[in-house]
Amino acid sequence: MKHTLSLLTALLLAPVVVLHATDKPNFVFVLIDDLGYGDLSCHGNPVFQTPNMDRLHAEGVRFTDFCVSATCSPTRGALMTGRHEFKSGVTHTIGGRERLALDAVTLPQLLKPAGYATGIFGKWHLGDKGDYRPERRGFDVAVTTVGDTQNSHFDPVLLHNGARREHKGFREDILFTEAIEFIKANRDRPFFCYLPTYSPHTPLVVPKDYVERCKKQFPKATPPPFYAMIANVDDNLGRLLAALRDLKLETNTVVILMNDNGATYGVDQWNAGMRGCKGASWFGGHRAVSFWRWPGHWQPRDEARLGAHVDVLPTLADLAGVKLPENLDGVSLRPLLESADAPWNNDRLLFQNVGRWPTGKAAEHGEAFCGVRWKQMLLVRAATCGDPSCKAMCTGTAPTRTVPGYTKNFAFHYAFTPDTGWALYDVKADPACERNLAVTEPEIVTRLRAAYRQWWQSVLPIVQKAEQKGD
Numbered sequence: 001m002k003h004t005l006s007l008l009t010a011l012l013l014a015p016v017v018v019l020h021a022t023d024k025p026n027f028v029f030v031l032i033d034d035l036g037y038g039d040l041s042c043h044g045n046p047v048f049q050t051p052n053m054d055r056l057h058a059e060g061v062r063f064t065d066f067c068v069s070a071t072c073s074p075t076r077g078a079l080m081t082g083r084h085e086f087k088s089g090v091t092h093t094i095g096g097r098e099r100l101a102l103d104a105v106t107l108p109q110l111l112k113p114a115g116y117a118t119g120i121f122g123k124w125h126l127g128d129k130g131d132y133r134p135e136r137r138g139f140d141v142a143v144t145t146v147g148d149t150q151n152s153h154f155d156p157v158l159l160h161n162g163a164r165r166e167h168k169g170f171r172e173d174i175l176f177t178e179a180i181e182f183i184k185a186n187r188d189r190p191f192f193c194y195l196p197t198y199s200p201h202t203p204l205v206v207p208k209d210y211v212e213r214c215k216k217q218f219p220k221a222t223p224p225p226f227y228a229m230i231a232n233v234d235d236n237l238g239r240l241l242a243a244l245r246d247l248k249l250e251t252n253t254v255v256i257l258m259n260d261n262g263a264t265y266g267v268d269q270w271n272a273g274m275r276g277c278k279g280a281s282w283f284g285g286h287r288a289v290s291f292w293r294w295p296g297h298w299q300p301r302d303e304a305r306l307g308a309h310v311d312v313l314p315t316l317a318d319l320a321g322v323k324l325p326e327n328l329d330g331v332s333l334r335p336l337l338e339s340a341d342a343p344w345n346n347d348r349l350l351f352q353n354v355g356r357w358p359t360g361k362a363a364e365h366g367e368a369f370c371g372v373r374w375k376q377m378l379l380v381r382a383a384t385c386g387d388p389s390c391k392a393m394c395t396g397t398a399p400t401r402t403v404p405g406y407t408k409n410f411a412f413h414y415a416f417t418p419d420t421g422w423a424l425y426d427v428k429a430d431p432a433c434e435r436n437l438a439v440t441e442p443e444i445v446t447r448l449r450a451a452y453r454q455w456w457q458s459v460l461p462i463v464q465k466a467e468q469k470g471d
């Protein structure tokens with residue numbers, strides 16, 4: 001009798017389980033390295049056009065105040081774990097400090113047991129050796145450059161799950177083709193296709209015909225190779241969207257477009273009115289593109305409530321029906337994606353610290369180049385640790401810095417906050433951060449600063465331990 005009941009239960013449950021599995025949406029997540037928020041024509045760029053990115057903007061939910069970290073690996077660490085990157089030991093982009101702690105639970109590791117095929121095609125930047133490599137962190141298929149570097153643009157040797165394979169052509173064209181092949185191969189099951197490009201990060205190298213085309217089409221867009229690299233990514237994005245359409249996957253595939261840090265070579269041309277670019281603690285250092293498209297499910301619109309990179313993992317886990325890990329910093333954006341009227345915690349705090357201090361000097365840099373976001377407010381301190389001999393980020397982002405071609409406006413984008421202290425800005429009304437509200441809003445300053453200190457004390461031991469063991 002017991003056996004019969006079990007069999008009956010299994011029979012009753014089986015179709016439900018199958019239906020549930022086929023209901024899971026696919027995820028295609030395109031993360032564009034060193035693209036700036038203002039580089040897109042849909043964000044007001046006056047001289048350059050990004051038709052395929054604009055299409056995702058037009059067809060998706062657009063977060064207009066979406067925070068990432070100020071540089072590459074930190075953002076990637078937060079994306080892959082749903083937690084602030086410092087909690088996984090990621091405090092820099094080099095020197096072993098880009099490696100994601102091996103006990104961190106990654107997004108593909110969560111999705112795999114739910115039946116997802118998982119693939120990464122591009123820049124991982126969370127450790128390129130041994131157990132740190134993406135094929136050991138939950139990806140079934142991992143295609144990266146050798147050493148995960150930016151330097152192999154043409155006819156690259158790529159690592160396929162660690163095995164070297166020679167390719168012909170331009171790197172981004174190859175990566176998108178590999179991603180499309182992965183999608184085709186997994187069209188009948190849920191998949192997570194992560195496509196973090198290497199372009200338009202330096203070196204600014206791209207097929208010559210793209211440079212010539214951009215010079216003709218957008219004669220005022222400078223530097224031409226930078227915009228040509230974005231044009232190439234945009235073309236490839238168009239090819240990817242066309243493939244989804246041709247495979248009839250559009251209505252069961254969530255497409256996400258983001259960038260990983262503040263603007264770079266485009267910053268002098270158009271920064272959407274913001275102060276700050278890559279590596280800065282100002283608004284422009286952390287505000288990112290964030291478009292989410294799911295045709296037939298989500299209505300295209302602007303969403304102004306505060307979202308962040310840490311929300312990507314809980315959102316995709318939620319949509320995939322996966323139980324969320326505990327102790328996440330992010331929350332599922334699903335309510336906001338589904339409804340403009342959804343309730344939301346408008347009191348959430350997001351903590352920023354640019355990191356990049358000299359190894360072993362974390363304790364001295366708790367209040368160097370850092371900030372807190374709350375609603376439309378940014379409490380920020382853009383200033384050094386105070387030690388004149390301190391190198392790394394402390395001197396690397398001084399307002400007096402000069403880099404040929406980028407940026408003409410260092411004094412503005414890397415300015416120190418007034419009197420090198422904490423300053424408060426309403427970034428919605430004042431994206432250039434020119435009207436310091438610290439004097440008129442002392443209660444907000446006190447509260448956010450205390451919250452920041454408490455947060456810093458909670459992550460400092462983790463960061464110091466990671467630096468000691470080189471994790």
Ligand SMILES: [Ca+2]
Binds near residue numbers: 033034201260
């Ligand atoms: Ca980057």
